[in-house]
Amino acid sequence: MAPMVNAAVTGPAKDRPRVLSGIQPTSGSFHLGNYLGAVRQWVDLQEQNDAFYMVVDLHAITVEQDPATLRENTRISVAQLLGAGLDPERCTLFVQSHVPEHAQLGWVMNCMTGFGEAARMTQFKDKSSKQGSDRTSVGLFTYPILQIADILLYQADAVPVGEDQRQHVELTRDLAERFNTRYAPTFTVPKPYILKETAKIFDLQDPTSKMSKSASSPKGLVSLLDEPKVSAKKFKSAVTDTDTVVSYDEENKAGVSNLLRIHSALSGQSIEQLVAHFEGKMYGALKTELAELFAEWVTPFQERTKSYLDDPAELDRVLGLGAEKAREVASETLATVYDRIGFLAPKR
Numbered sequence: 001m002a003p004m005v006n007a008a009v010t011g012p013a014k015d016r017p018r019v020l021s022g023i024q025p026t027s028g029s030f031h032l033g034n035y036l037g038a039v040r041q042w043v044d045l046q047e048q049n050d051a052f053y054m055v056v057d058l059h060a061i062t063v064e065q066d067p068a069t070l071r072e073n074t075r076i077s078v079a080q081l082l083g084a085g086l087d088p089e090r091c092t093l094f095v096q097s098h099v100p101e102h103a104q105l106g107w108v109m110n111c112m113t114g115f116g117e118a119a120r121m122t123q124f125k126d127k128s129s130k131q132g133s134d135r136t137s138v139g140l141f142t143y144p145i146l147q148i149a150d151i152l153l154y155q156a157d158a159v160p161v162g163e164d165q166r167q168h169v170e171l172t173r174d175l176a177e178r179f180n181t182r183y184a185p186t187f188t189v190p191k192p193y194i195l196k197e198t199a200k201i202f203d204l205q206d207p208t209s210k211m212s213k214s215a216s217s218p219k220g221l222v223s224l225l226d227e228p229k230v231s232a233k234k235f236k237s238a239v240t241d242t243d244t245v246v247s248y249d250e251e252n253k254a255g256v257s258n259l260l261r262i263h264s265a266l267s268g269q270s271i272e273q274l275v276a277h278f279e280g281k282m283y284g285a286l287k288t289e290l291a292e293l294f295a296e297w298v299t300p301f302q303e304r305t306k307s308y309l310d311d312p313a314e315l316d317r318v319l320g321l322g323a324e325k326a327r328e329v330a331s332e333t334l335a336t337v338y339d340r341i342g343f344l345a346p347k348r
């Protein structure tokens with residue numbers, strides 16, 4: 001990413017662009033779409049940027065969570081992020097609820113967002129229409145506003161997210177500008193950094209919809225913590241078409257194209273190279289090779305993840321340091337915000 005102008009007014013001077021993103025701890029295992037679509041780019045971005053990554057447990061409780069499962073899934077999420085290559089020496093990795101400023105700035109942002117403005121968020125409209133208004137929490141309604149607080153607290157320059165989150169980042173920009181205009185320049189106005197379309201991974205059984213844990217059949221979902229044998233089976237029974245030629249055609253050969261994209265992402269070979277490589281071979285060859293390639297990547301990933309899960313003290317240490325680094329930035333932003341709003345400073 002090109003270096004960006006540091007427009008922050010608060011916070012320590014930034015020598016590199018700051019990026020920030022979050023992932024929900026709502027399932028025990030990440031799936032291949034989470035990894036290839038987001039987490040892998042997070043790993044790349046930590047090299048050249050001042051990166052902040054968090055597991056958003058406050059967001060997770062916008063739908064009901066079992067306490068023991070939430071705690072477990074939060075740990076597993078952190079361990080997987082480390083297993084995937086996030087390096088606590090190079091980025092700030094933390095759990096959202098460890099930094100109380102998120103909820104605090106979230107309240108301020110709630111008070112600055114119009115009801116109609118929030119009601120236009122398409123993700124909310126989709127989710128709430130599926131579950132009905134009595135089963136939809138007010139927290140789900142204000143979910144994007146907590147996300148705004150997540151981003152603005154850290155004066156983030158860029159927010160790496162999938163296309164589905166663009167609207168939330170746009171709302172964040174509106175709110176940052178609103179606050180800056182109403183009070184004084186306070187927040188960096190962040191840009192969405194939309195992750196590559198080519199990283200879009202679709203369901204193996206329904207290759208026209210995104211891979212997602214809410215898929216209709218578990219056979220279409222590749223979970224990173226499953227036995228590689230289980231995933232190999234899923235690759236081998238992936239839906240393709242009645243043609244036999246391996247070629248890239250998103251519209252007419254969605255299944256094969258999806259397999260080619262996954263192969264390309266894991267092997268680093270271009271789609272053209274792969275099409276040439278599979279010339280004269282059948283779909284079975286592509287599937288078998290893909291299953292092997294995936295196993296080669298996922299086995300060491302699982303070992304690293306497991307080593308963090310087996311050492312809870314180390315995981316806690318990493319998260320303690322992450323929360324401390326995060327709070328340094330977040331508390332300074334919040335103090336400025338509270339002052340600008342007109343809150344009386346507490347006597348210490």
Ligand code: TRP
Binds near residue numbers: 021
């Ligand atoms: N809403 C994001 C998602 O579902 C997760 C998220 C929460 C996030 N806070 C964030 C992403 C801040 C980027 C920045 O993917």
